[in-house]
Amino acid sequence: MSQMQNVERQLREMILGLEIGPGEKLTERWIEGQFGASRTPVRAALLRLETEGLVGRDGRGWTVSPINLAELEQIAVYREAVEVAALRLTCKQAEKGAIDVIEAMLDSCDENTAREEWHRVGMDFHIELARLSGNEFLFRAVRDAMTRLSRARWLEVRDETALGRAWLEHRAILAATRLGEGDEAARLLSAHIVGSRDRLVTSLANDRRGLRARGFAVVAA
Amino acid sequence: MSQMQNVERQLREMILGLEIGPGEKLTERWIEGQFGASRTPVRAALLRLETEGLVGRDGRGWTVSPINLAELEQIAVYREAVEVAALRLTCKQAEKGAIDVIEAMLDSCDENTAREEWHRVGMDFHIELARLSGNEFLFRAVRDAMTRLSRARWLEVRDETALGRAWLEHRAILAATRLGEGDEAARLLSAHIVGSRDRLVTSLANDRRGLRARGFAVVAA
DNA sequence: GATACCAGTTTGGTATCCCAAAATGGTATC
DNA sequence: GATACCATTTTGGGATACCAAACTGGTATC
Numbered sequence: 406m407s408q409m410q411n412v413e414r415q416l417r418e419m420i421l422g423l424e425i426g427p428g429e430k431l432t433e434r435w436i437e438g439q440f441g442a443s444r445t446p447v448r449a450a451l452l453r454l455e456t457e458g459l460v461g462r463d464g465r466g467w468t469v470s471p472i473n474l475a476e477l478e479q480i481a482v483y484r485e486a487v488e489v490a491a492l493r494l495t496c497k498q499a500e501k502g503a504i505d506v507i508e509a510m511l512d513s514c515d516e517n518t519a520r521e522e523w524h525r526v527g528m529d530f531h532i533e534l535a536r537l538s539g540n541e542f543l544f545r546a547v548r549d550a551m552t553r554l555s556r557a558r559w560l561e562v563r564d565e566t567a568l569g570r571a572w573l574e575h576r577a578i579l580a581a582t583r584l585g586e587g588d589e590a591a592r593l594l595s596a597h598i599v600g601s602r603d604r605l606v607t608s609l610a611n612d613r614r615g616l617r618a619r620g621f622a623v624v625a626a
Numbered sequence: 627m628s629q630m631q632n633v634e635r636q637l638r639e640m641i642l643g644l645e646i647g648p649g650e651k652l653t654e655r656w657i658e659g660q661f662g663a664s665r666t667p668v669r670a671a672l673l674r675l676e677t678e679g680l681v682g683r684d685g686r687g688w689t690v691s692p693i694n695l696a697e698l699e700q701i702a703v704y705r706e707a708v709e710v711a712a713l714r715l716t717c718k719q720a721e722k723g724a725i726d727v728i729e730a731m732l733d734s735c736d737e738n739t740a741r742e743e744w745h746r747v748g749m750d751f752h753i754e755l756a757r758l759s760g761n762e763f764l765f766r767a768v769r770d771a772m773t774r775l776s777r778a779r780w781l782e783v784r785d786e787t788a789l790g791r792a793w794l795e796h797r798a799i800l801a802a803t804r805l806g807e808g809d810e811a812a813r814l815l816s817a818h819i820v821g822s823r824d825r826l827v828t829s830l831a832n833d834r835r836g837l838r839a840r841g842f843a844v845v846a847a
Numbered sequence: 848g849a850t851a852c853c854a855g856t857t858t859g860g861t862a863t864c865c866c867a868a869a870a871t872g873g874t875a876t877c
Numbered sequence: 878g879a880t881a882c883c884a885t886t887t888t889g890g891g892a893t894a895c896c897a898a899a900c901t902g903g904t905a906t907c
Contacts, residue, residue, distance in 0.1 A: 443892045456677045483763035486711030542704035664862045
Protein backbone atom coordinates (compact mmCIF):
# COMPACT_ATOMS: atom_id res chain seq x y z
CA MET A 406 0.00 0.00 0.00
CA SER A 407 1.17 3.50 -0.76
CA GLN A 408 2.63 5.67 1.94
CA MET A 409 -0.09 8.25 1.43
CA GLN A 410 -2.87 5.81 2.14
CA ASN A 411 -0.81 4.48 5.02
CA VAL A 412 -0.35 7.84 6.65
CA GLU A 413 -3.95 8.74 6.01
CA ARG A 414 -5.25 5.56 7.59
CA GLN A 415 -2.99 5.68 10.63
CA LEU A 416 -3.57 9.34 11.27
CA ARG A 417 -7.31 8.85 10.94
CA GLU A 418 -7.18 6.03 13.45
CA MET A 419 -5.20 8.13 15.91
CA ILE A 420 -7.71 10.95 15.61
CA LEU A 421 -10.81 8.76 15.79
CA GLY A 422 -9.26 6.79 18.64
CA LEU A 423 -8.67 10.05 20.50
CA GLU A 424 -4.96 9.32 20.71
CA ILE A 425 -4.70 12.83 19.38
CA GLY A 426 -7.22 14.97 21.19
CA PRO A 427 -9.82 17.21 19.56
CA GLY A 428 -8.38 20.69 19.25
CA GLU A 429 -4.75 19.61 19.26
CA LYS A 430 -2.34 21.31 16.91
CA LEU A 431 -0.69 19.22 14.24
CA THR A 432 2.51 19.99 12.39
CA GLU A 433 3.38 18.32 9.15
CA ARG A 434 6.85 17.64 10.50
CA TRP A 435 5.56 15.88 13.56
CA ILE A 436 3.39 13.59 11.46
CA GLU A 437 6.30 13.05 9.12
CA GLY A 438 8.44 11.76 11.97
CA GLN A 439 5.61 9.86 13.60
CA PHE A 440 4.94 7.67 10.60
CA GLY A 441 8.33 7.73 8.91
CA ALA A 442 7.01 9.29 5.75
CA SER A 443 8.02 12.46 4.01
CA ARG A 444 5.90 15.55 3.76
CA THR A 445 4.44 14.71 0.38
CA PRO A 446 2.25 11.83 1.57
CA VAL A 447 1.63 13.68 4.83
CA ARG A 448 0.19 16.63 2.99
CA ALA A 449 -1.97 14.39 0.84
CA ALA A 450 -3.30 12.68 3.94
CA LEU A 451 -4.07 15.98 5.63
CA LEU A 452 -5.92 17.25 2.58
CA ARG A 453 -8.14 14.20 2.53
CA LEU A 454 -8.75 14.20 6.28
CA GLU A 455 -9.70 17.84 5.92
CA THR A 456 -12.51 16.92 3.56
CA GLU A 457 -13.65 14.32 6.08
CA GLY A 458 -13.81 17.07 8.69
CA LEU A 459 -11.33 15.38 10.99
CA VAL A 460 -8.68 18.06 10.69
CA GLY A 461 -9.02 21.70 9.82
CA ARG A 462 -6.90 24.72 9.19
CA ASP A 463 -6.06 27.02 12.02
CA GLY A 464 -4.56 30.04 10.37
CA ARG A 465 -1.60 28.63 8.52
CA GLY A 466 -1.39 25.37 10.43
CA TRP A 467 -3.44 22.27 11.07
CA THR A 468 -5.67 21.37 13.98
CA VAL A 469 -7.56 18.23 14.90
CA SER A 470 -11.18 19.32 14.64
CA PRO A 471 -12.71 20.06 18.04
CA ILE A 472 -15.94 18.40 19.10
CA ASN A 473 -18.57 20.94 18.14
CA LEU A 474 -21.96 20.49 19.77
CA ALA A 475 -23.70 22.78 17.30
CA GLU A 476 -22.20 20.77 14.48
CA LEU A 477 -23.36 17.51 16.06
CA GLU A 478 -26.91 18.81 16.07
CA GLN A 479 -26.68 19.82 12.43
CA ILE A 480 -25.24 16.46 11.47
CA ALA A 481 -28.18 14.75 13.14
CA VAL A 482 -30.59 16.71 10.94
CA TYR A 483 -28.52 15.88 7.90
CA ARG A 484 -28.35 12.21 8.86
CA GLU A 485 -32.06 12.07 9.33
CA ALA A 486 -32.63 13.38 5.81
CA VAL A 487 -30.26 11.03 4.05
CA GLU A 488 -30.80 7.93 6.17
CA VAL A 489 -34.56 8.16 5.92
CA ALA A 490 -34.33 8.66 2.17
CA ALA A 491 -32.05 5.65 1.86
CA LEU A 492 -34.28 3.53 4.05
CA ARG A 493 -37.36 4.36 2.00
CA LEU A 494 -35.55 3.28 -1.12
CA THR A 495 -34.56 0.03 0.53
CA CYS A 496 -38.12 -0.62 1.65
CA LYS A 497 -39.29 -0.38 -1.94
CA GLN A 498 -36.89 -3.06 -3.10
CA ALA A 499 -38.15 -6.60 -3.52
CA GLU A 500 -34.87 -8.20 -2.55
CA LYS A 501 -34.64 -8.31 1.25
CA GLY A 502 -31.91 -10.92 1.66
CA ALA A 503 -29.22 -8.35 2.35
CA ILE A 504 -31.05 -7.36 5.51
CA ASP A 505 -30.10 -10.70 7.03
CA VAL A 506 -26.45 -9.69 6.89
CA ILE A 507 -27.17 -6.62 8.96
CA GLU A 508 -29.33 -8.62 11.33
CA ALA A 509 -26.41 -11.01 11.79
CA MET A 510 -24.21 -8.04 12.60
CA LEU A 511 -26.53 -7.11 15.44
CA ASP A 512 -26.69 -10.75 16.56
CA SER A 513 -22.93 -10.79 16.93
CA CYS A 514 -23.18 -8.48 19.95
CA ASP A 515 -24.09 -9.76 23.39
CA GLU A 516 -23.29 -8.92 26.99
CA ASN A 517 -19.77 -10.30 26.59
CA THR A 518 -18.96 -8.09 23.67
CA ALA A 519 -16.40 -5.37 24.21
CA ARG A 520 -17.64 -1.83 24.43
CA GLU A 521 -15.50 -0.86 21.47
CA GLU A 522 -17.22 -3.49 19.37
CA TRP A 523 -20.68 -2.23 20.34
CA HIS A 524 -19.54 1.17 19.26
CA ARG A 525 -18.35 -0.04 15.88
CA VAL A 526 -21.41 -2.15 15.19
CA GLY A 527 -23.67 0.75 16.14
CA MET A 528 -22.12 2.86 13.40
CA ASP A 529 -21.85 0.10 10.85
CA PHE A 530 -25.53 -0.64 11.27
CA HIS A 531 -26.39 2.77 9.89
CA ILE A 532 -23.72 2.69 7.22
CA GLU A 533 -24.59 -0.75 5.93
CA LEU A 534 -28.29 0.02 6.05
CA ALA A 535 -27.67 3.03 3.84
CA ARG A 536 -25.58 0.95 1.48
CA LEU A 537 -28.59 -1.29 0.83
CA SER A 538 -30.35 1.63 -0.83
CA GLY A 539 -28.01 1.18 -3.75
CA ASN A 540 -27.54 4.93 -3.93
CA GLU A 541 -23.87 5.73 -3.73
CA PHE A 542 -24.42 9.33 -2.66
CA LEU A 543 -26.79 8.56 0.15
CA PHE A 544 -24.41 5.86 1.28
CA ARG A 545 -21.37 8.13 1.28
CA ALA A 546 -23.31 10.85 3.05
CA VAL A 547 -24.21 8.48 5.87
CA ARG A 548 -20.72 7.06 6.08
CA ASP A 549 -19.16 10.50 6.24
CA ALA A 550 -21.67 11.70 8.81
CA MET A 551 -20.96 8.70 11.01
CA THR A 552 -17.24 9.36 10.71
CA ARG A 553 -17.76 12.88 11.94
CA LEU A 554 -19.92 11.65 14.79
CA SER A 555 -17.58 8.85 15.73
CA ARG A 556 -15.37 10.63 18.26
CA ALA A 557 -18.30 12.27 19.99
CA ARG A 558 -20.11 8.96 20.33
CA TRP A 559 -16.99 7.47 21.80
CA LEU A 560 -16.83 10.19 24.43
CA GLU A 561 -20.48 9.83 25.32
CA VAL A 562 -21.09 8.24 28.65
CA ARG A 563 -23.52 5.49 27.76
CA ASP A 564 -25.03 3.20 30.31
CA GLU A 565 -26.14 -0.34 29.49
CA THR A 566 -29.71 0.88 29.27
CA ALA A 567 -28.91 3.26 26.47
CA LEU A 568 -26.93 0.65 24.55
CA GLY A 569 -29.76 -1.82 24.90
CA ARG A 570 -32.34 0.70 23.80
CA ALA A 571 -30.38 1.58 20.68
CA TRP A 572 -30.01 -2.11 19.92
CA LEU A 573 -33.78 -2.66 20.25
CA GLU A 574 -34.46 0.34 18.05
CA HIS A 575 -32.11 -1.03 15.40
CA ARG A 576 -34.02 -4.31 15.51
CA ALA A 577 -37.35 -2.59 15.11
CA ILE A 578 -36.09 -0.57 12.14
CA LEU A 579 -34.86 -3.71 10.43
CA ALA A 580 -38.16 -5.49 11.07
CA ALA A 581 -40.19 -2.71 9.50
CA THR A 582 -37.77 -2.53 6.59
CA ARG A 583 -38.03 -6.23 5.96
CA LEU A 584 -41.78 -5.88 5.72
CA GLY A 585 -41.37 -3.01 3.29
CA GLU A 586 -43.24 -0.65 5.58
CA GLY A 587 -41.49 2.53 4.50
CA ASP A 588 -43.49 4.96 6.60
CA GLU A 589 -43.13 2.96 9.78
CA ALA A 590 -39.43 2.30 9.21
CA ALA A 591 -38.84 5.97 8.50
CA ARG A 592 -40.70 6.99 11.64
CA LEU A 593 -38.66 4.61 13.78
CA LEU A 594 -35.39 5.71 12.23
CA SER A 595 -36.18 9.41 12.67
CA ALA A 596 -37.07 8.88 16.29
CA HIS A 597 -33.91 6.86 16.81
CA ILE A 598 -31.69 9.55 15.32
CA VAL A 599 -33.36 12.37 17.20
CA GLY A 600 -33.18 10.42 20.46
CA SER A 601 -29.52 9.59 19.92
CA ARG A 602 -28.72 13.17 19.17
CA ASP A 603 -30.45 14.43 22.30
CA ARG A 604 -28.67 11.98 24.53
CA LEU A 605 -25.35 12.61 22.85
CA VAL A 606 -25.46 16.39 23.02
CA THR A 607 -26.82 16.40 26.55
CA SER A 608 -24.18 13.98 27.73
CA LEU A 609 -21.32 15.93 26.16
CA ALA A 610 -22.65 19.27 27.36
CA ASN A 611 -22.75 17.90 30.91
CA ASP A 612 -19.28 16.44 30.68
CA ARG A 613 -17.87 19.41 28.88
CA ARG A 614 -15.81 20.60 31.80
CA GLY A 615 -14.35 17.17 32.41
CA LEU A 616 -13.59 16.65 28.75
CA ARG A 617 -11.79 19.95 28.52
CA ALA A 618 -9.79 18.97 31.55
CA ARG A 619 -8.68 15.89 29.62
CA GLY A 620 -7.43 18.22 26.91
CA PHE A 621 -10.37 17.73 24.55
CA ALA A 622 -11.67 20.89 22.95
CA VAL A 623 -15.47 20.85 23.08
CA VAL A 624 -17.23 23.78 21.49
CA ALA A 625 -20.65 24.60 22.91
CA ALA A 626 -23.80 24.57 20.83
CA MET B 627 -3.88 33.87 -3.06
CA SER B 628 -1.82 30.71 -2.81
CA GLN B 629 -0.84 28.78 -5.89
CA MET B 630 -2.75 25.76 -4.69
CA GLN B 631 -6.04 27.61 -4.54
CA ASN B 632 -5.18 29.23 -7.83
CA VAL B 633 -4.53 25.99 -9.64
CA GLU B 634 -7.58 24.41 -8.05
CA ARG B 635 -9.85 27.24 -9.10
CA GLN B 636 -8.57 27.51 -12.65
CA LEU B 637 -8.57 23.79 -13.22
CA ARG B 638 -12.10 23.54 -11.84
CA GLU B 639 -13.23 26.28 -14.20
CA MET B 640 -11.66 24.55 -17.17
CA ILE B 641 -13.37 21.29 -16.27
CA LEU B 642 -16.76 22.81 -15.51
CA GLY B 643 -16.50 24.99 -18.61
CA LEU B 644 -15.82 21.86 -20.67
CA GLU B 645 -12.55 23.32 -21.90
CA ILE B 646 -11.23 19.96 -20.81
CA GLY B 647 -13.69 17.33 -21.90
CA PRO B 648 -15.22 14.65 -19.70
CA GLY B 649 -13.09 11.53 -19.92
CA GLU B 650 -9.90 13.32 -20.92
CA LYS B 651 -6.63 12.18 -19.41
CA LEU B 652 -4.76 14.63 -17.22
CA THR B 653 -1.09 14.55 -16.35
CA GLU B 654 0.30 16.44 -13.43
CA ARG B 655 3.07 17.74 -15.64
CA TRP B 656 0.66 19.14 -18.18
CA ILE B 657 -1.26 21.00 -15.49
CA GLU B 658 2.02 22.17 -14.04
CA GLY B 659 2.97 23.76 -17.31
CA GLN B 660 -0.51 25.05 -18.05
CA PHE B 661 -0.72 27.13 -14.89
CA GLY B 662 2.94 27.79 -14.21
CA ALA B 663 2.92 26.08 -10.87
CA SER B 664 4.98 23.23 -9.56
CA ARG B 665 3.68 19.77 -8.91
CA THR B 666 3.05 20.26 -5.21
CA PRO B 667 0.13 22.67 -5.59
CA VAL B 668 -1.02 20.75 -8.65
CA ARG B 669 -1.29 17.58 -6.67
CA ALA B 670 -3.12 19.34 -3.86
CA ALA B 671 -5.60 20.73 -6.36
CA LEU B 672 -6.17 17.30 -7.90
CA LEU B 673 -6.80 15.76 -4.51
CA ARG B 674 -9.47 18.33 -3.75
CA LEU B 675 -11.09 18.12 -7.14
CA GLU B 676 -11.18 14.37 -6.68
CA THR B 677 -13.34 14.77 -3.60
CA GLU B 678 -15.62 17.03 -5.61
CA GLY B 679 -15.96 14.26 -8.16
CA LEU B 680 -14.60 16.35 -11.01
CA VAL B 681 -11.50 14.25 -11.55
CA GLY B 682 -10.87 10.63 -10.73
CA ARG B 683 -8.10 8.12 -10.82
CA ASP B 684 -7.66 5.98 -13.86
CA GLY B 685 -5.17 3.38 -12.80
CA ARG B 686 -2.16 5.39 -11.79
CA GLY B 687 -3.14 8.57 -13.58
CA TRP B 688 -5.86 11.18 -13.51
CA THR B 689 -8.94 11.56 -15.65
CA VAL B 690 -11.59 14.22 -15.91
CA SER B 691 -14.69 12.43 -14.69
CA PRO B 692 -16.94 11.31 -17.54
CA ILE B 693 -20.60 12.23 -17.60
CA ASN B 694 -22.27 9.24 -16.02
CA LEU B 695 -26.00 8.95 -16.60
CA ALA B 696 -26.48 6.41 -13.81
CA GLU B 697 -24.69 8.78 -11.47
CA LEU B 698 -26.88 11.67 -12.56
CA GLU B 699 -29.95 9.68 -11.61
CA GLN B 700 -28.53 8.84 -8.21
CA ILE B 701 -27.59 12.44 -7.60
CA ALA B 702 -31.15 13.47 -8.33
CA VAL B 703 -32.39 11.14 -5.60
CA TYR B 704 -29.77 12.47 -3.23
CA ARG B 705 -30.61 16.06 -4.10
CA GLU B 706 -34.26 15.42 -3.50
CA ALA B 707 -33.56 14.13 -0.01
CA VAL B 708 -31.31 16.96 1.09
CA GLU B 709 -33.02 19.82 -0.71
CA VAL B 710 -36.44 18.85 0.59
CA ALA B 711 -35.09 18.51 4.10
CA ALA B 712 -33.47 21.93 3.85
CA LEU B 713 -36.61 23.49 2.43
CA ARG B 714 -38.76 22.11 5.22
CA LEU B 715 -36.40 23.63 7.75
CA THR B 716 -36.60 26.96 5.99
CA CYS B 717 -40.38 26.84 5.91
CA LYS B 718 -40.44 26.48 9.68
CA GLN B 719 -38.40 29.63 10.19
CA ALA B 720 -40.16 32.85 11.06
CA GLU B 721 -37.69 35.05 9.27
CA LYS B 722 -38.55 35.11 5.57
CA GLY B 723 -36.63 38.18 4.48
CA ALA B 724 -33.78 36.19 3.00
CA ILE B 725 -36.18 34.75 0.46
CA ASP B 726 -36.39 38.16 -1.17
CA VAL B 727 -32.73 37.93 -2.08
CA ILE B 728 -33.36 34.72 -3.96
CA GLU B 729 -36.46 36.17 -5.56
CA ALA B 730 -34.34 39.09 -6.76
CA MET B 731 -31.90 36.61 -8.23
CA LEU B 732 -34.67 35.14 -10.34
CA ASP B 733 -35.87 38.63 -11.25
CA SER B 734 -32.46 39.44 -12.66
CA CYS B 735 -33.07 37.06 -15.56
CA ASP B 736 -35.12 38.02 -18.57
CA GLU B 737 -35.21 37.27 -22.29
CA ASN B 738 -32.08 39.36 -22.82
CA THR B 739 -30.05 37.42 -20.32
CA ALA B 740 -27.24 35.26 -21.63
CA ARG B 741 -27.76 31.54 -21.59
CA GLU B 742 -24.73 31.12 -19.39
CA GLU B 743 -26.30 33.38 -16.81
CA TRP B 744 -29.56 31.41 -16.81
CA HIS B 745 -27.49 28.35 -16.20
CA ARG B 746 -25.69 29.87 -13.23
CA VAL B 747 -28.81 31.34 -11.68
CA GLY B 748 -30.58 28.03 -12.04
CA MET B 749 -27.95 26.33 -9.92
CA ASP B 750 -27.53 29.17 -7.46
CA PHE B 751 -31.26 29.13 -6.82
CA HIS B 752 -31.00 25.66 -5.34
CA ILE B 753 -27.76 26.37 -3.53
CA GLU B 754 -28.91 29.60 -1.94
CA LEU B 755 -32.26 28.09 -1.05
CA ALA B 756 -30.45 25.33 0.80
CA ARG B 757 -28.26 27.87 2.56
CA LEU B 758 -31.34 29.45 4.08
CA SER B 759 -31.95 26.29 6.08
CA GLY B 760 -29.02 27.30 8.25
CA ASN B 761 -27.77 23.72 8.17
CA GLU B 762 -24.21 23.68 6.93
CA PHE B 763 -24.28 20.03 5.95
CA LEU B 764 -27.47 20.20 3.93
CA PHE B 765 -26.08 23.30 2.26
CA ARG B 766 -22.77 21.69 1.34
CA ALA B 767 -24.54 18.58 0.11
CA VAL B 768 -26.66 20.64 -2.27
CA ARG B 769 -23.73 22.74 -3.41
CA ASP B 770 -21.60 19.68 -4.09
CA ALA B 771 -24.43 17.93 -5.89
CA MET B 772 -24.99 20.95 -8.11
CA THR B 773 -21.28 21.06 -8.88
CA ARG B 774 -21.41 17.47 -10.03
CA LEU B 775 -24.48 18.16 -12.13
CA SER B 776 -23.10 21.35 -13.59
CA ARG B 777 -21.39 19.99 -16.70
CA ALA B 778 -24.28 17.74 -17.58
CA ARG B 779 -26.75 20.61 -17.32
CA TRP B 780 -24.52 22.66 -19.52
CA LEU B 781 -24.55 19.95 -22.17
CA GLU B 782 -28.30 19.55 -22.00
CA VAL B 783 -30.11 20.91 -24.98
CA ARG B 784 -32.71 23.10 -23.37
CA ASP B 785 -35.30 24.96 -25.30
CA GLU B 786 -36.84 28.21 -24.15
CA THR B 787 -39.91 26.32 -22.98
CA ALA B 788 -37.88 24.19 -20.59
CA LEU B 789 -36.02 27.20 -19.22
CA GLY B 790 -39.28 29.04 -18.69
CA ARG B 791 -40.87 26.08 -16.99
CA ALA B 792 -37.99 25.71 -14.56
CA TRP B 793 -38.19 29.42 -13.83
CA LEU B 794 -41.91 29.18 -13.06
CA GLU B 795 -41.34 26.17 -10.85
CA HIS B 796 -38.68 28.06 -8.94
CA ARG B 797 -41.16 30.89 -8.40
CA ALA B 798 -43.83 28.53 -7.14
CA ILE B 799 -41.41 26.90 -4.71
CA LEU B 800 -40.41 30.28 -3.33
CA ALA B 801 -44.04 31.33 -2.96
CA ALA B 802 -44.94 28.24 -0.96
CA THR B 803 -41.82 28.66 1.15
CA ARG B 804 -42.64 32.24 1.92
CA LEU B 805 -46.02 31.13 3.20
CA GLY B 806 -44.36 28.48 5.33
CA GLU B 807 -46.29 25.73 3.59
CA GLY B 808 -43.70 23.01 4.04
CA ASP B 809 -45.66 20.14 2.50
CA GLU B 810 -46.63 22.08 -0.58
CA ALA B 811 -43.12 23.49 -1.05
CA ALA B 812 -41.62 20.04 -0.64
CA ARG B 813 -44.05 18.58 -3.17
CA LEU B 814 -43.22 21.26 -5.72
CA LEU B 815 -39.48 20.90 -5.17
CA SER B 816 -39.60 17.12 -5.48
CA ALA B 817 -41.55 17.34 -8.71
CA HIS B 818 -39.14 19.95 -10.01
CA ILE B 819 -36.10 17.81 -9.28
CA VAL B 820 -37.62 14.65 -10.71
CA GLY B 821 -38.74 16.50 -13.83
CA SER B 822 -35.33 18.08 -14.30
CA ARG B 823 -33.64 14.75 -13.93
CA ASP B 824 -35.89 13.07 -16.48
CA ARG B 825 -35.35 15.77 -19.04
CA LEU B 826 -31.62 15.88 -18.37
CA VAL B 827 -31.01 12.16 -18.62
CA THR B 828 -33.27 11.76 -21.65
CA SER B 829 -31.60 14.64 -23.43
CA LEU B 830 -28.10 13.35 -22.79
CA ALA B 831 -28.99 9.78 -23.67
CA ASN B 832 -30.36 11.01 -26.99
CA ASP B 833 -27.33 13.17 -27.69
CA ARG B 834 -24.92 10.60 -26.45
CA ARG B 835 -23.56 9.75 -29.87
CA GLY B 836 -23.07 13.39 -30.74
CA LEU B 837 -21.44 14.16 -27.44
CA ARG B 838 -18.99 11.32 -27.81
CA ALA B 839 -18.15 12.60 -31.26
CA ARG B 840 -17.22 15.89 -29.64
CA GLY B 841 -14.82 13.95 -27.45
CA PHE B 842 -17.02 13.88 -24.36
CA ALA B 843 -17.16 10.57 -22.57
CA VAL B 844 -20.76 9.83 -21.63
CA VAL B 845 -21.37 6.65 -19.68
CA ALA B 846 -24.80 5.09 -20.11
CA ALA B 847 -27.19 4.56 -17.23
C1' DG C 848 5.70 45.13 35.84
C1' DA C 849 4.00 45.80 31.37
C1' DT C 850 5.17 46.46 26.70
C1' DA C 851 7.48 47.15 22.44
C1' DC C 852 10.95 45.19 19.82
C1' DC C 853 14.26 42.11 17.73
C1' DA C 854 17.01 37.75 16.65
C1' DG C 855 16.40 33.01 16.15
C1' DT C 856 13.52 29.18 15.26
C1' DT C 857 9.69 26.76 13.44
C1' DT C 858 6.42 25.84 9.92
C1' DG C 859 3.68 25.56 5.88
C1' DG C 860 4.09 26.58 0.72
C1' DT C 861 6.67 25.65 -3.18
C1' DA C 862 10.11 23.87 -6.33
C1' DT C 863 12.95 20.25 -7.61
C1' DC C 864 15.15 15.78 -7.67
C1' DC C 865 15.01 10.70 -7.73
C1' DC C 866 12.87 6.37 -8.52
C1' DA C 867 10.08 2.47 -9.82
C1' DA C 868 6.29 1.28 -12.50
C1' DA C 869 3.70 1.85 -16.52
C1' DA C 870 3.07 3.33 -21.11
C1' DT C 871 5.21 3.76 -25.69
C1' DG C 872 7.23 2.70 -29.86
C1' DG C 873 10.12 0.35 -32.67
C1' DT C 874 12.04 -4.22 -34.11
C1' DA C 875 12.74 -8.89 -34.79
C1' DT C 876 10.36 -13.16 -35.30
C1' DC C 877 7.03 -16.24 -36.95
C1' DG D 878 0.64 -8.85 -41.31
C1' DA D 879 0.30 -9.98 -36.59
C1' DT D 880 2.69 -10.58 -32.42
C1' DA D 881 6.03 -11.05 -28.90
C1' DC D 882 9.82 -8.63 -27.02
C1' DC D 883 12.89 -5.08 -25.52
C1' DA D 884 14.82 -0.19 -25.02
C1' DT D 885 13.21 4.35 -24.13
C1' DT D 886 10.31 7.69 -22.36
C1' DT D 887 6.80 9.25 -19.50
C1' DT D 888 4.48 9.59 -15.25
C1' DG D 889 2.94 9.45 -10.57
C1' DG D 890 4.80 8.62 -5.74
C1' DG D 891 8.00 10.08 -2.62
C1' DA D 892 12.03 12.73 -0.58
C1' DT D 893 14.35 16.85 0.08
C1' DA D 894 15.93 21.70 -0.35
C1' DC D 895 14.65 26.44 0.04
C1' DC D 896 11.96 30.39 1.32
C1' DA D 897 8.93 33.69 3.40
C1' DA D 898 5.78 34.26 6.98
C1' DA D 899 4.58 33.28 11.62
C1' DC D 900 5.87 32.19 16.04
C1' DT D 901 9.01 32.30 20.25
C1' DG D 902 11.71 33.81 23.82
C1' DG D 903 14.38 37.05 25.65
C1' DT D 904 15.77 41.91 26.24
C1' DA D 905 15.61 46.67 26.53
C1' DT D 906 12.69 50.50 27.45
C1' DC D 907 9.35 53.13 29.75
